[in-house]
Structure formats: structure tokens, C-alpha cells
Amino acid sequence: MSMMSAKNLRNSILQMAVEGKLVEQRDEEGSATDLLASIREQRAQLVREKKAKPVKGGESVIWRDDAGHWFERRGKGEAVCIDEEIPFDIPDSWCWTRLESISNFGSCLNIEYESVSAGTWNLDLEDVEKDSGVILRKKYKRNDEQASTKHVFTEGMVLYSKLRPYLNKVVVADENGVCSSEILPIQFEGLEARCAQVFLMSPYFLAFANTHVSGTKMPRLRVADGKQCLMPIPSLAEQNRIVVKVDELMPHVDEYGKAQEQRERLDRELPVKLRKSILQAAVEGKLTEQSDDDEPASVLLAGIREQRAQLVREKKAKPIKGDESLIYRDDAGHWFERRGKSDPICIDEEIPFDIPDSWSWARLNGLASFAGGKTPATADSSNYEENGILWVTSKDMKRDHIDSTLITLSTKGAADLTLYPAGTILMVTRSGILRRMLPVAILDKEATINQDQKAICPFSSDLAAWLFTYFKANDARIRREFGKSGTTVESINFNQVETMLVAIPPLAEQEHIVSKVDAALEQLNALR
Incomplete structure (x- = not known):
């Protein structure tokens, strides 16, 4: 029986998190239905005050009926059963929503690089490690530096790479800065930034992104499709517990990965070392016994x-x-x-x-x-x-x-x-x-x-x-x-x-x- 790789173990943890199987549900923490209703009301108030634009096609509301079927209504339209679109079961206290309903996905503030102040953090794709959510290095703008148009982000935003989504590059900004236009700064409502990072890095979203791309050599997630991705939402309290559990488990996964790499290296090296040992023993007369009957x-x-x-x-x-x-x-x-x-x-x-x-x-x-x-x-x-x-x-x-x-x-x-x-x-x-x-x-x-x-x-x-x-x-x-x-x-x-x-x-x-x-x-x- 082959051992699970560290990458598969990491993916398994992230998928359990997004399916509501990583931590237990608690009645006292309430449900996501109330959380999403509150977000919709806040957004409606901003529209009434003309501080925000209405959602194109009408606001999406998703719910589960008493028979367990999922329905969606947009604005004043008829409710439509979306059971066939639901990717997996989620706990009763969770709810599905569209990514555009809880974030500004795809709506970015642009700035010409010449207008960016010297000393501002400038994040490029190569600065983010694939699959880990780790920022490898930080570069800050120099006075004489030239570059193309950038996206602006603020501390706490989730930074998602739409270019070659299979690399799974997602980080949370720990300070203000600018980034490549291939990176989407996302502000979430009702989904904590670290929990959003976990969900966006899950095998579920990764598979979605990889099947909704344009371009072959340099595939990019289509923003319009990304907005319509179904996102499972738990209560805020459960979101926090999910993040704590993921942070608790991942160091063990990293250690497991190091041990696995060492074992695989030994597996690769052992035949080579054994081969050398066998040959050396042979030419030194240590592989067989000498016989007095043999002619010298x-x-x-x-x-x-x-x-x-x-x-x-x-x-x-x-x-x-x-x-x-x-x-x-x-x-x-x-x-x-x-x-x-x-x-x-x-x-x-x-x-x-x-x-x-x-x-x-x-x-x-x-x-x-x-x-x-x-x-x-x-x-x-x-x-x-x-x-x-x-x-x-x-x-x-x-x-x-x-x-x-x-x-x-x-x-x-x-x-x-x-x-x-x-x-x-x-x-x-x-x-x-x-x-x-x-x-x-x-x-x-x-x-x-x-x-x-x-x-x-x-x-x-x-x-x-x-x-x-x-x-x-x-x-x-x-x-x-x-x-x-x-x-x-x-x-x-x-x-x-x-x-x-x-x-x-x-x-x-x-x-x-x-x-x-x-x-x-x-x-x-x-x-x-």
C-alpha cells in the first residue's frame, strides 16, 4: 500500500475544510443563512444611498428547501433548482453563495507604476510560492524603477493569481501595496480573509479554476466565470475555528513532507549505494570466500x-x-x-x-x-x-x-x-x-x-x-x-x-x- 504524499495530505485537509468536515458544527454559533442575509441588507442599503451599484441580473439568494433541494432566485425572478450545480454536501448550518455575492472578485483599482510612491511593496507572481500560500520575498519600489500598470491592494485583502491557476498561488496581504495585473486583490464580506485563502486553495476551487480558463500556453481564469463560482459559507465563528485547525495541522504536514522527501531520497540513493558496495566488495575479495583449491x-x-x-x-x-x-x-x-x-x-x-x-x-x-x-x-x-x-x-x-x-x-x-x-x-x-x-x-x-x-x-x-x-x-x-x-x-x-x-x-x-x-x-x- 503506497503512502499518501504530503501534497495529497495537504489537499485532503483543505478539502475537508471547505466541505465542513474539518471541525465540528456548534448550534450556538448560528448559521450562515443569517450571515448572508445581513450582507445582502448592508449592500442593499449602500445601493439605496447610491454608494454602490446594484448586482447585474439581480441579487442571488440561495437556500435549501425542506426536502433538501437547493434553489436560487436572482432579484425578482423565479426560483430555479440548482441541485445539479451543487458540487458536494455541506452541513445544515452552512449555505451556498456566489463568489460575487461576498466579494469584489474581478473589480480592481488600477494605478500607473510611475504614480506609486517609492518604498511601496510591489508583489509579483514569482514572489509567491505555489501550493503553500507563502510569500517568498518582498520587493519595494525604487525611485527610478519602471513597470507596467499595477493593481492596488490594502492590508487584509486576499491576493489571487488568475494566471496559470494550477500553480495555486493565494496569499493574504499583511500590508498595503501594489501587484501585477495577473493578481486579483479580493475584499471579502462575511468570509474571513484567512478562511477565504483556505477555500480558494482547496482542490474544489482549484478544479473549478482550471476548467474555466482561456488561453493554452498561459491559461487565465475567466473573471466572469470566477464570479459565478459557488462558495460554501459557514458561520464566522466556525470560519475562525477552521483557520485555527488548518494552522495547527499544516506544520505537521510540512514535517511529514520533509520526512517523505528524505525517505524518497534514501530510496533513490540506496540502490546506487548498494551497487557501489557490491562492486567494491567484489574487487576487494570480500564478496566470496577464497578456496585453497584455486590456482593462485x-x-x-x-x-x-x-x-x-x-x-x-x-x-x-x-x-x-x-x-x-x-x-x-x-x-x-x-x-x-x-x-x-x-x-x-x-x-x-x-x-x-x-x-x-x-x-x-x-x-x-x-x-x-x-x-x-x-x-x-x-x-x-x-x-x-x-x-x-x-x-x-x-x-x-x-x-x-x-x-x-x-x-x-x-x-x-x-x-x-x-x-x-x-x-x-x-x-x-x-x-x-x-x-x-x-x-x-x-x-x-x-x-x-x-x-x-x-x-x-x-x-x-x-x-x-x-x-x-x-x-x-x-x-x-x-x-x-x-x-x-x-x-x-x-x-x-x-x-x-x-x-x-x-x-x-x-x-x-x-x-x-x-x-x-x-x-x-x-x-x-x-x-x-
Whole structure:
């Protein structure tokens, strides 16, 4: 069962408030019917004194009959049943009214900005946080500041953003000021400003506003429609209790939201951290137990050195620059390296972590050869063809195993490129993605590559899966220690990668580790 989000919990509280379900009703607090009747009488008196204009179409009066049906009469017209317009049930002590009947919705006092006094609060849409009713910042007019026509508001008015109403930006002014013409200053009668803010931010009004807009890219609530929105009204005393309850609950919702964000962040981070831990344990020899029956890694490495020496003698491979490296541990546990016939040098400070006794260290250039690729002339379309020779670019390096590419080459296009066999390891060495990760993959089919990759060709095919795992585990280290600085595009100094130290387990243990890593990562991916 999924947990309710903080936003949904907030919306639930606001909807309960607007439906009369957040606080209990009390008989001694009276009904909204009397409150609305008093407002109508006050307005009628102002009309008689010619201090206000009559409502167009006549004053709206809404009531519920003894059978529970809702009716509306405008002026001296006939009463009309509006049951189908009523959005939800409300308590008996509440009453429905039109928004225009309790406010000046849409009637704004304009002022040219040049006429606004310096130091006056100037509220813009970006100053209001969406969904929270919070003012993020306050700006005050400077003497030399120019701007378009503004709406004037006074302290206590509700400021409602009609532009993109789905952002749900509604605040109560705590001082006089001016605002963008996209914000409607609203003076309510019979509805406390904070309670009005709660109601205007409720899912009910939000849904109404979003379905009564004009414009697609920049939707705005149509003022004429907004005036006709039905508003549920409780007594003044209950309004105050609703505001108190909302203010009491919202800090808990905020804390819940923070806890939820933290949990979601942990949920996102945990698979990544577990993946790193699994890979690191694997290459340190901590994922599986060592077996005395396994042939030590030193024997495997000796065989690889002999294979390579034979290739050099047959002139099928070049000697290693700086001579052959032999790394061993003495009886005291110190690591030494001898190159060719030179004296051994202690390399303890270069060793990144401890490994089991049956493991050995080796330089990468003693385990594999390296090569690159390039891009055939793009102006010559004959270099490219569908279903041709695989050509790997950085965009293809989103998978661990590559058996297809986005672009394929013709025989002509691939003529000057090396065709690497299956089992070759590819590493991205130049791409913006290196800011976040080091893409590494194994070829499942023979392919060519472009200049942004390096091909790592193990001298023994048995090493491919292990080297791939080792690179994955050392992603951050390779980017940190071998990354080039001061370049326009992120890149790796591959000359340094070639001489990096690689921990080598016995061959049987390599296979066991790789199998266990694959199974663990598959289970981890299933959790996402």
C-alpha cells in the first residue's frame, strides 16, 4: 500500500475544510443563512444611498428547501433548482453563495507604476510560492524603477493569481501595496480573509479554476466565470475555528513532507549505494570466500606474460613501454614491483586496498592491449548504411553489453577502422557524461568504434568479465584520478589508465565473483 504524499495530505485537509468536515458544527454559533442575509441588507442599503451599484441580473439568494433541494432566485425572478450545480454536501448550518455575492472578485483599482510612491511593496507572481500560500520575498519600489500598470491592494485583502491557476498561488496581504495585473486583490464580506485563502486553495476551487480558463500556453481564469463560482459559507465563528485547525495541522504536514522527501531520497540513493558496495566488495575479495583449491593468481599472470612474450617474439605484439612489470608481496606483507631487469621498488603507497593472499596486483597494460577509433567522413553518405558494420559511439554506451548500434557503416566506411572482436571492453574517454559516470561495456559482436572510446583487448579472453567488473567498481576513482582538467569536454587521460593497478583473483574465483555480482545486481535492479 503506497503512502499518501504530503501534497495529497495537504489537499485532503483543505478539502475537508471547505466541505465542513474539518471541525465540528456548534448550534450556538448560528448559521450562515443569517450571515448572508445581513450582507445582502448592508449592500442593499449602500445601493439605496447610491454608494454602490446594484448586482447585474439581480441579487442571488440561495437556500435549501425542506426536502433538501437547493434553489436560487436572482432579484425578482423565479426560483430555479440548482441541485445539479451543487458540487458536494455541506452541513445544515452552512449555505451556498456566489463568489460575487461576498466579494469584489474581478473589480480592481488600477494605478500607473510611475504614480506609486517609492518604498511601496510591489508583489509579483514569482514572489509567491505555489501550493503553500507563502510569500517568498518582498520587493519595494525604487525611485527610478519602471513597470507596467499595477493593481492596488490594502492590508487584509486576499491576493489571487488568475494566471496559470494550477500553480495555486493565494496569499493574504499583511500590508498595503501594489501587484501585477495577473493578481486579483479580493475584499471579502462575511468570509474571513484567512478562511477565504483556505477555500480558494482547496482542490474544489482549484478544479473549478482550471476548467474555466482561456488561453493554452498561459491559461487565465475567466473573471466572469470566477464570479459565478459557488462558495460554501459557514458561520464566522466556525470560519475562525477552521483557520485555527488548518494552522495547527499544516506544520505537521510540512514535517511529514520533509520526512517523505528524505525517505524518497534514501530510496533513490540506496540502490546506487548498494551497487557501489557490491562492486567494491567484489574487487576487494570480500564478496566470496577464497578456496585453497584455486590456482593462485600469480600462476595466471605468469601464463599471460609468457603468452605476450611469445606474441612479441612472433612480432604480433609490441613490447610494453618501460619493460614488463612484475608485482609481488614479500614475507613482511610489502608490495614490490620490478620492471625488466631493474631493481624492485616498494609500491605500498600506490596500493589502493588490501586483497586476499591468493590474489595479485598487475598493471592494466600487462593484461591487455589498447586501441581507438574514428569517425568516417560524414559528408560522404556512402560511408554509412543500414544493417551494416557496427560502429559504437558514446550514445551506444548505455548498456553493459553491445550487440547493436544506432549507426552502422558500409564496408567502405569501415575500411580504415579496426574491427574489434566480441569480448573487447570499451571505455568512454571523451564525453560530457564523464561528469556523472564512466560508461564501460563489453562487445557481444564484433564492432568498430569512434574517437570517443578506447578499446581494451585482454590478452586472455578469460579476463574480460573480470576487467569489466573491475572498471565498474572503480568508476569514481578512474574519473577522479585520471580525469583531464581544463578541457572543454570532459575526458580521461587514458595513458594513465593503461598503467593503473588491477587486482587479479584466481581464475576460478573470478568466475564465481562475476556470477555472484551479476545475480546481486539483477536482484537490486528488480527493487527499483
